[in-house]
Amino acid sequence: MLLKIELFFQRTSRLLGRGLAIVFLLMTANVFFDVVMRYFFHNSSVGMQEMEWHLFSIVILFGVSVALLEEGHVRVDFLYDRFPVRRRALINIIGTVFFLLPLACLILFGSFDFVHDSYKIKEISENPGGLHYRYLIKAMIPLSFGVLIFAALGYTVKNINLFRRGEETAIVARIVEEKQP
Numbered sequence: 001m002l003l004k005i006e007l008f009f010q011r012t013s014r015l016l017g018r019g020l021a022i023v024f025l026l027m028t029a030n031v032f033f034d035v036v037m038r039y040f041f042h043n044s045s046v047g048m049q050e051m052e053w054h055l056f057s058i059v060i061l062f063g064v065s066v067a068l069l070e071e072g073h074v075r076v077d078f079l080y081d082r083f084p085v086r087r088r089a090l091i092n093i094i095g096t097v098f099f100l101l102p103l104a105c106l107i108l109f110g111s112f113d114f115v116h117d118s119y120k121i122k123e124i125s126e127n128p129g130g131l132h133y134r135y136l137i138k139a140m141i142p143l144s145f146g147v148l149i150f151a152a153l154g155y156t157v158k159n160i161n162l163f164r165r166g167e168e169t170a171i172v173a174r175i176v177e178e179k180q181p
Contacts, residue, residue, distance in 0.1 A: 002157055002160060002161050002164075003161060005154075005157050006154065006157050006158045006161055008154075009069060009150075009151070009153070009154025009155075009157060009158070010069065010154070010158075012150075012154070013065070013066055013069035013070060013151065013154070016062060016065060016066055016147070017066040017070070019062075020058075020059055020062055020063055020066060023055055023058050023059055024055075024059050026055055027052060027055035027056055027059065030048060030051050030052055030055060031052055033048065034048045034049060034052065045129065046125070046127045046128065046129040046130050047125075047129055047130060047131050050125055050127070050130050050131045051131065054131065054137045057137060057140065058137075058140055058144075061140050061141065061144035061145075062140075062144050062147060064144070064148055065144070065147045065148045065150070065151035066151075068100075068148070068151045068152065068155050069151050069154055069155055069158075085162055085166050086162070086163050086166055088162070089159040089160070089162035089163035090159075090163055092155065092156075092159040093156055093159045093160065093163065096152050096155055096156050096159070097156065100148075100152050101149065101152050104145050104148045104149050104152060105145075105149065107141070107142075107145045108142050108145040108146055108149065109142075111138075111141040111142045111145070112142060114138065114141070115135065115138050115139050115141065115142060118134060118135035118138045119135040119139070122135065123135050123138070
């Protein structure tokens with residue numbers, strides 16, 4: 001049962017990663033267009049520049065969740081890699097439950113007033129020619145940390161599977177994962 005739940009979280013992570021890849025391509029195209037306009041046509045748009053950091057913030061905010069589930073996050077690998085599978089799983093569970101989840105919940109619930117205030121005043125860019133609806137990008141903060149909490153739950157399930165069954169679960173999960181599209 002837990003293996004099926006883990007696979008659900010992995011599929012969700014891959015779907016989110018594909019979506020972020022599209023956002024990253026859009027950001028790259030936006031930067032390319034802005035650079036061409038600025039250096040070849042001596043014309044620049046404040047809205048295009050703001051769109052760059054809006055798209056970049058989406059990639060960073062939601063990319064953290066993908067990095068967590070794909071084991072791309074930062075840790076002290078020179079020690080961690082020497083531990084047996086079960087000890088690594090236990091470290092991951094403890095770190096997620098006692099450090100990641102409380103911090104993510106703190107930011108999630110702490111950002112509601114920030115976003116609400118922005119929405120209430122219909123915050124826009126203070127720059128002439130800037131983007132309207134700044135509160136939409138600010139709304140990505142609680143949304144992304146909600147997704148991070150979801151990913152942390154999946155990461156915990158994955159590590160519970162590793163802790164319970166050791167290396168054999170990791171091998172089975174990899175085999176099943178390779179068969180998924």
